[in-house]
Amino acid sequence: MSIKLGPNRYGKAETRLVHVVRDGPVHHIKDINVSTSLSGDMESAHLTGDNAAVLPTDTQKNTAYAFARKHGVGQIEEFALLLARHFVGSQPTIHHARVEIQEYAWSRGGPHSFVREGGEVRTCVVHHDRDGGDSVVSGLTDLVVLNSTGSEFHGYIVDEYTTLPPTTDRILATAVTARWRHTGETASYGKSYEQVRQCLLEAFADTHSLSLQQTLYAMGERALGACPEICEIRLAMPNKHHFLVDLSPFGLDNDNEVYFAADRPYGLIEGSVLRGDAPGAGFAWE
Numbered sequence: 001m002s003i004k005l006g007p008n009r010y011g012k013a014e015t016r017l018v019h020v021v022r023d024g025p026v027h028h029i030k031d032i033n034v035s036t037s038l039s040g041d042m043e044s045a046h047l048t049g050d051n052a053a054v055l056p057t058d059t060q061k062n063t064a065y066a067f068a069r070k071h072g073v074g075q076i077e078e079f080a081l082l083l084a085r086h087f088v089g090s091q092p093t094i095h096h097a098r099v100e101i102q103e104y105a106w107s108r109g110g111p112h113s114f115v116r117e118g119g120e121v122r123t124c125v126v127h128h129d130r131d132g133g134d135s136v137v138s139g140l141t142d143l144v145v146l147n148s149t150g151s152e153f154h155g156y157i158v159d160e161y162t163t164l165p166p167t168t169d170r171i172l173a174t175a176v177t178a179r180w181r182h183t184g185e186t187a188s189y190g191k192s193y194e195q196v197r198q199c200l201l202e203a204f205a206d207t208h209s210l211s212l213q214q215t216l217y218a219m220g221e222r223a224l225g226a227c228p229e230i231c232e233i234r235l236a237m238p239n240k241h242h243f244l245v246d247l248s249p250f251g252l253d254n255d256n257e258v259y260f261a262a263d264r265p266y267g268l269i270e271g272s273v274l275r276g277d278a279p280g281a282g283f284a285w286e
């Protein structure tokens with residue numbers, strides 16, 4: 001029986017990279033997902049376990065982060081070509097590189113505040129009861145926002161399991177789920193929706209945050225302040241962690257510039273903000 005190795009390739013899939021460029025107080029971000037896949041003299045790796053020809057996938061990931069720091073990201077096609085040419089050009093055993101990049105679009109919400117384009121969903125749940133009348137809860141999900149500075153987190157409990165370092169400057173990013181309860185019938189649900197959404201975005205951008213909890217409250221408070229027709233807002237905000245990449249092994253500093261955007265686990269901050277005189281909710285949240 002004759003058996004041989006067929007086509008093969010290997011690499012690091014979905015390296016999530018956020019690059020922050022600071023133009024004074026105005027920041028710019030590039031948010032990308034990089035997948036590298038290399039092929040070449042990989043017979044021995046597969047047949048005998050000899051890894052002499054293998055450039056580790058971990059190295060491929062590090063290279064993406066280091067190149068973002070050294071060269072910036074720019075156009076994703078150019079960044080992909082830079083990486084692909086580097087892998088093939090620097091390693092004789094690598095004959096071919098495939099680099100795939102997805103770039104997530106963000107629009108500006110402030111000098112260092114960004115709103116992810118697309119993906120946001122408007123929601124509502126209404127009840128009508130023979131005895132209890134109507135209730136209307138409006139909302140949105142997946143409103144993804146990011147502040148590239150203006151966020152701190154320190155002063156928390158430290159016990160024998162705490163390893164989190166305190167920070168006075170971190171990325172704060174979340175995907176907002178908000179639901180708000182109307183007190184009675186609202187003249188224009190469309191206008192009300194736009195107003196609440198705008199308040200959430202502005203409060204997120206404006207608040208110098210000492211925690212996501214504080215930001216959550218500020219967002220709810222802003223919406224209630226501007227929209228007399230609503231009496232309660234419930235917010236669920238995952239803390240989409242961005243970890244500064246340690247580039248010191250490659251002789252590079254990283255002054256809050258290149259981040260690993262982790263997808264899980266994430267902190268989940270939830271809370272309700274309501275008027276002191278809000279009427280009972282009845283079945284509204286059911």
Ligand SMILES: O=c1[nH]c(=O)c2[nH]c(=O)[nH]c2[nH]1
Nearest residue numbers: 153164210211212213239267
């Ligand atoms: O804003 C935050 N709130 C927390 O409760 C928390 N916990 C944590 O580890 N990081 C953060 N960040």
